[in-house]
Amino acid sequence: MKAKIIITPKKAVLDPQGKTVQSALEHMGYAGVAGVHVGKYVEIDLAPGTDRAAAQTALNEACHRFLSNPVIEDYKLEIE
Amino acid sequence: MNFAVLQFPASNCDQDAVHAVRVLGHSARLVWHKDNSLSNVDAVIVPGGFSYGDYLRCGAIARFSPVMQAVKQFADNGGLVIGICNGFQVLCEAHLLPGALIRNRSLQFRCEHVFLKTVTRDTPFTSQIPEGKLLHVPIAHGEGCYFADSNTLVQMKANCQILWQYCNAQGELTDDANPNGALEHIAGICNERRNVAGLMPHPERACEPLLGSKDGRLIFESLINARVQRPSALAA
Numbered sequence: 001m002k003a004k005i006i007i008t009p010k011k012a013v014l015d016p017q018g019k020t021v022q023s024a025l026e027h028m029g030y031a032g033v034a035g036v037h038v039g040k041y042v043e044i045d046l047a048p049g050t051d052r053a054a055a056q057t058a059l060n061e062a063c064h065r066f067l068s069n070p071v072i073e074d075y076k077l078e079i080e
Numbered sequence: 081m082n083f084a085v086l087q088f089p090a091s092n093c094d095q096d097a098v099h100a101v102r103v104l105g106h107s108a109r110l111v112w113h114k115d116n117s118l119s120n121v122d123a124v125i126v127p128g129g130f131s132y133g134d135y136l137r138c139g140a141i142a143r144f145s146p147v148m149q150a151v152k153q154f155a156d157n158g159g160l161v162i163g164i165c166n167g168f169q170v171l172c173e174a175h176l177l178p179g180a181l182i183r184n185r186s187l188q189f190r191c192e193h194v195f196l197k198t199v200t201r202d203t204p205f206t207s208q209i210p211e212g213k214l215l216h217v218p219i220a221h222g223e224g225c226y227f228a229d230s231n232t233l234v235q236m237k238a239n240c241q242i243l244w245q246y247c248n249a250q251g252e253l254t255d256d257a258n259p260n261g262a263l264e265h266i267a268g269i270c271n272e273r274r275n276v277a278g279l280m281p282h283p284e285r286a287c288e289p290l291l292g293s294k295d296g297r298l299i300f301e302s303l304i305n306a307r308v309q310r311p312s313a314l315a316a
């Protein structure tokens with residue numbers, strides 16, 4: 001089992017990386033780009049036999065306390 | 081007065097902080113990140129650098145180190161704590177200070193001297209800065225853009241928690257004088273209780289004429305003065 005966590009800057013937070021990537025895409029001729037947000041991807045391998053619900057709870061806590069900073073970031077956690 | 085200067089893997093301004101304190105005639109010693117206690121100290125400096133390689137987010141890993149549990153307890157007891165540059169990021173991550181530091185608006189690492197306007201002198205970190213005096217101090221960071229949500233900012237203003245703002249040589253808050261895009265030009269803040277502060281600029285690198293400025297001394301002298309004036313109130 002794997003946990004996949006996507007961390008992105010909150011909408012209210014300046015994202016100069018996203019803005020710069022967006023303008024680069026435009027300069028390269030890729031039309032229709034309305035916004036770019038650059039974040040992080042964290043993949044966690046879970047030990048065999050891990051209880052899915054328990055992992056979900058523990059990882060949500062870890063995302064909130066450590067893997068993301070709720071002041072500036074949102075996260076999405078998926079276990080598959 | 082005894083200062084503790086924390087040392088994380090990849091701290092790189094720890095020796096500068098120790099040097100600055102000694103130049104001022106006080107004592108400082110390094111405290112390793114794995115230590116569980118600070119023992120007998122009057123104030124803590126969380127120095128600049130790239131603690132734990134800045135992995136994940138600046139300060140995110142340092143915040144969970146054993147020594148930071150001791151710093152939290154020290155601060156909870158009213159002890160004086162100042163975080164400089166990466167130290168500021170660590171204190172925000174540790175929730176000892178509100179808000180967060182994000183990537184500079186320019187995406188550039190900025191290494192230059194800036195001017196700071198002191199917003200309030202009613203703190204143990206600013207009391208010795210003369211009224212109207214602008215501080216000329218260096219910055220060196222890539223992720224120093226201060227951010228807090230609007231409710232937090234309202235609270236901070238109501239409690240006079242903004243200590244320093246980036247300004248130009250005339251003391252004006254112009255866009256050009258904001259090196260990282262910080263919200264409201266914020267360079268440094270304190271907590272509600274006014275015993276924990278953080279700033280992106282490096283006062284420890286501006287304590288001797290040889291270094292081009294000794295304005296940074298005023299911040300350390302404020303700390304020293306606070307400890308001398310009210311030793312019991314600030315003891316941990």
